[in-house]
Amino acid sequence: MRVEPPVRCAVVGTKNIAGKHIPVLQALPESTVVALCDIDAQAVSTAAHEFGVDKTFTSVESLQAWGQYDAVYVLVSVLAVADIAELFLQAGTPTFIEKPPGLYTVDTERLAAVANETGTMATVGLNRRFYSNTMAGRDALLETGEVVSVTVHADEDVGPKWDDPRFPPEVAARWVYANSIHALDLIRYFGGDIAQVSAVQRKVGLPVPDSFSAIIDFESGAIGRALADHFAQRGGHRYQVRTATATLTSGHTLEDSCTLTRRNREPVQFSLTGLDRRLKPGFPGESKAFLRAVQTGNPVEFPSPTLVDAVKTMQMLDAITGANEWSPKSNPVSQQPS
Numbered sequence: 164m165r166v167e168p169p170v171r172c173a174v175v176g177t178k179n180i181a182g183k184h185i186p187v188l189q190a191l192p193e194s195t196v197v198a199l200c201d202i203d204a205q206a207v208s209t210a211a212h213e214f215g216v217d218k219t220f221t222s223v224e225s226l227q228a229w230g231q232y233d234a235v236y237v238l239v240s241v242l243a244v245a246d247i248a249e250l251f252l253q254a255g256t257p258t259f260i261e262k263p264p265g266l267y268t269v270d271t272e273r274l275a276a277v278a279n280e281t282g283t284m285a286t287v288g289l290n291r292r293f294y295s296n297t298m299a300g301r302d303a304l305l306e307t308g309e310v311v312s313v314t315v316h317a318d319e320d321v322g323p324k325w326d327d328p329r330f331p332p333e334v335a336a337r338w339v340y341a342n343s344i345h346a347l348d349l350i351r352y353f354g355g356d357i358a359q360v361s362a363v364q365r366k367v368g369l370p371v372p373d374s375f376s377a378i379i380d381f382e383s384g385a386i387g388r389a390l391a392d393h394f395a396q397r398g399g400h401r402y403q404v405r406t407a408t409a410t411l412t413s414g415h416t417l418e419d420s421c422t423l424t425r426r427n428r429e430p431v432q433f434s435l436t437g438l439d440r441r442l443k444p445g446f447p448g449e450s451k452a453f454l455r456a457v458q459t460g461n462p463v464e465f466p467s468p469t470l471v472d473a474v475k476t477m478q479m480l481d482a483i484t485g486a487n488e489w490s491p492k493s494n495p496v497s498q499q500p501s
């Protein structure tokens with residue numbers, strides 16, 4: 164079904180990250196925010212006032228009963244995302260789902276199955292794929308040949324998350340899925356689908372494994388390396404990607420300029436451009452791609468992550484972390500002896 168622009172968007176979950184998505188939807192000519200919904204009446208009222216949105220709801224049921232929207236953004240707390248997203252997929256509403264769609268791969272698989280059964284278009288907010296610096300750098304790198312190696316560092320100081328009341332222990336324990344997924348997903352963004360993962364894990368300072376090292380065989384024949392230490396200060400998400408003749412290196416952070424280097428040539432730098440410079444990087448690009456799919460009624464295209472795509476990234480995380488052994492869905496880590 165085609166939708167005439169501006170696409171009418173409802174936003175569910177109106178606190179932290181909604182404050183970054185709503186300005187994007189209000190800045191893009193192809194969208195308008197018609198309703199806000201949050202079970203926290205204070206949160207929805209504050210956001211409605213800040214962003215000038217009149218229509219508010221304190222339950223998804225009442226929002227769905229109203230129904231005057233073309234698409235929905237599911238931006239609720241990590242542990243609620245899968246259940247709320249499922250309600251909209253069941254209703255056939257084109258759905259933007261913040262990452263991780265499910266904290267467990269089985270939940271994301273369930274969402275992918277529902278989207279498939281109902282024929283509902285959905286995309287997942289793995290916004291690092293849409294950083295304008297990284298996209299331009301990738302395009303320039305691919306002009307030099309096929310990717311032969313991808314190295315991603317997803318180091319983070321996760322210890323303080325265990326003491327932060329905003330994050331339940333289940334989320335702190337699965338921080339690779341809750342946050343490091345952003346950097347690790349770039350392995351598949353650069354290298355494509357994966358044939359095999361060989362990984363080792365260590366438990367250094369946290370109640371769960373917190374040091375991950377993996378070698379990745381891509382179906383293309385390229386090699387990948389994933390490295391994530393989660394127990395100490397000085398973290399950082401970074402990548403280095405090579406063809407036979409060129410290397411693309413991220414900056415100190417993914418927001419910094421990335422650099423393409425080739426022997427006997429001047430290095431070329433790629434910085435954030437356009438709306439990425441004044442809004443949250445990657446959010447304008449991922450929303451433009453989602454809104455285009457809503458308008459045309461066509462599926463989202465690469466690099467937009469579909470739910471099937473998100474399942475593949477989460478299966479890669481399962482292999483890197485070995486989490487199915489120490490944090491299976493049926494036995495959350497909060498119930499396990501440390």
Ligand SMILES: NC(=O)c1ccc[n+]([C@@H]2O[C@H](COP(=O)([O-])OP(=O)(O)OC[C@H]3O[C@@H](n4cnc5c(N)ncnc54)[C@H](O)[C@@H]3O)[C@@H](O)[C@H]2O)c1
Pocket residue numbers: 175176177178179180181200201202203206222223238239240241243244247261262263288290341
């Ligand atoms: N892409 C990014 O860079 C990025 C950054 C931060 C967070 N996130 C993701 O965004 C999502 C939200 O994160 P946040 O930091 O804004 O969380 P938050 O906890 O600050 O806010 C979530 C809001 O959802 C509301 N909520 C919870 N259950 C609900 C329900 N059943 N119905 C309606 N509202 C409900 C809460 O009341 C709260 O106001 C998470 O999935 C998180 O992983 C993404």
